[in-house]
Amino acid sequence: MVDYLIIGGGVIGSFIAYELAPVGSVSLIEKESDLSQVQTTHNSALVHSPVLITPDKGELKAKFAIEGNRFYQEHAEALGIPVLKNGAFLVAKTDEEMAHAKAYLENAKARGIHDAHILSAAAMMIAEPNLKDDIKGGLNLPTAMTADTYQLSKTLERHAKAHGAMFYMNEAVMDIEVTADGFTVHTTNGTYAAKHIINAAGVFAETIASMVEQDVPYKTRPHRGEYYVLSPQAKGWVHKTLFPMPNKITKGILVIPQPDGTIRLGPTSTYQESLTDDTPTDEGLNAVKAGIEDLVKHIPMDTVIDTYVGIRATTDYHDFYIKRSVEHPNFIHVAGIDSPGVTAAPAIAQYVKTLIHA
Numbered sequence: 001m002v003d004y005l006i007i008g009g010g011v012i013g014s015f016i017a018y019e020l021a022p023v024g025s026v027s028l029i030e031k032e033s034d035l036s037q038v039q040t041t042h043n044s045a046l047v048h049s050p051v052l053i054t055p056d057k058g059e060l061k062a063k064f065a066i067e068g069n070r071f072y073q074e075h076a077e078a079l080g081i082p083v084l085k086n087g088a089f090l091v092a093k094t095d096e097e098m099a100h101a102k103a104y105l106e107n108a109k110a111r112g113i114h115d116a117h118i119l120s121a122a123a124m125m126i127a128e129p130n131l132k133d134d135i136k137g138g139l140n141l142p143t144a145m146t147a148d149t150y151q152l153s154k155t156l157e158r159h160a161k162a163h164g165a166m167f168y169m170n171e172a173v174m175d176i177e178v179t180a181d182g183f184t185v186h187t188t189n190g191t192y193a194a195k196h197i198i199n200a201a202g203v204f205a206e207t208i209a210s211m212v213e214q215d216v217p218y219k220t221r222p223h224r225g226e227y228y229v230l231s232p233q234a235k236g237w238v239h240k241t242l243f244p245m246p247n248k249i250t251k252g253i254l255v256i257p258q259p260d261g262t263i264r265l266g267p268t269s270t271y272q273e274s275l276t277d278d279t280p281t282d283e284g285l286n287a288v289k290a291g292i293e294d295l296v297k298h299i300p301m302d303t304v305i306d307t308y309v310g311i312r313a314t315t316d317y318h319d320f321y322i323k324r325s326v327e328h329p330n331f332i333h334v335a336g337i338d339s340p341g342v343t344a345a346p347a348i349a350q351y352v353k354t355l356i357h358a
């Protein structure tokens, strides 16, 4: 019998394996042929500045964004995680947006975050000459960075395996039985006995939870995000991640340089029924283009090499849902991990460890 069976090998499952492997036996089950083939690599790959992850978006999200950002700042290179520590600009285009930028700054200071500051339009244009000429200024967010999220998971896998963790790919969890001393997990390849289950199945977390819970305490509300990818030929067009002023629902359409030299443009945010439909649409991609044209000029669309869609594992719960099951307390829900899940992942894993051992 294994101490901890983790379902799902995205960034969350991988970080939890990394955190738990030194304290007990770990098996991780992933239905795809490799780690992080779903949400974790179909996103903006940003380690967000915690300035933009305010508590109204969810108390855990805001707290874990601070702790997660700090983890990447301090440990990414030492662990072998490829990151691009390029910072971000939050761009204001009107006086009203400039007032919002100042409000973000005040809010951040009240939360103990002191590294952001206001920039004039002139200072921003010197750093990023391809911003639109009509900008008013904005915020400098120096702790934002991007991570190679596939390599991140593979790095965590290596560290977890060094402590004896087992990772099983190409194996889907099909059913879970509750037993006297834990659980029996049936997969497409076999059967596992486990004392604890950690449900890190992303957009399928509700499906997995319904295998043990009479009433799953959240409902999945998937939201698609569409992107263009520019080739490394576009390198130098922009340097920092560029954000428009976020609205109440989304952070808007961004320009996001990556550690491998590519640049991502996106994402949109649209509700969809399907958990798996990731086909790009003209409507989505046109919305990306329109958003980008509002922010920057001389857009090198001739260097587009790809488009893709990521599906956010959003639920109807107002925050990440990370709790023990009420019905079966050794089953841990790690659900509703939409943005900023990559940023928060190190802190989520530590929280799960504490939750299990409380």
Ligand SMILES: Cc1cc2nc3c(=O)[nH]c(=O)nc-3n(C[C@H](O)[C@H](O)[C@H](O)COP(=O)(O)OP(=O)(O)OC[C@H]3O[C@@H](n4cnc5c(N)ncnc54)[C@H](O)[C@@H]3O)c2cc1C
Residues within 6 Å of the ligand: 007, 008, 009, 010, 011, 012, 013, 029, 030, 031, 032, 035, 036, 037, 038, 039, 040, 041, 042, 043, 044, 045, 046, 047, 048, 171, 172, 173, 174, 200, 201, 202, 203, 204, 208, 224, 225, 226, 267, 310, 311, 312, 313, 337, 338, 339, 340, 341, 342, 343, 344
């Ligand atoms: C458009 C978009 C933009 C985003 N941008 C950012 C950003 O810039 N910064 C940030 O911090 N966060 C961002 N996020 C959020 C971030 O990507 C997610 O929070 C994070 O990747 C969630 O990781 P996960 O491991 O929970 O999910 P996933 O990566 O989806 O992993 C879940 C895994 O479970 C597996 N699985 C499912 N069912 C089963 C089963 N039955 N048996 C076995 N395995 C199973 C899946 O195959 C999958 O690999 C974004 C998300 C999206 C969609």
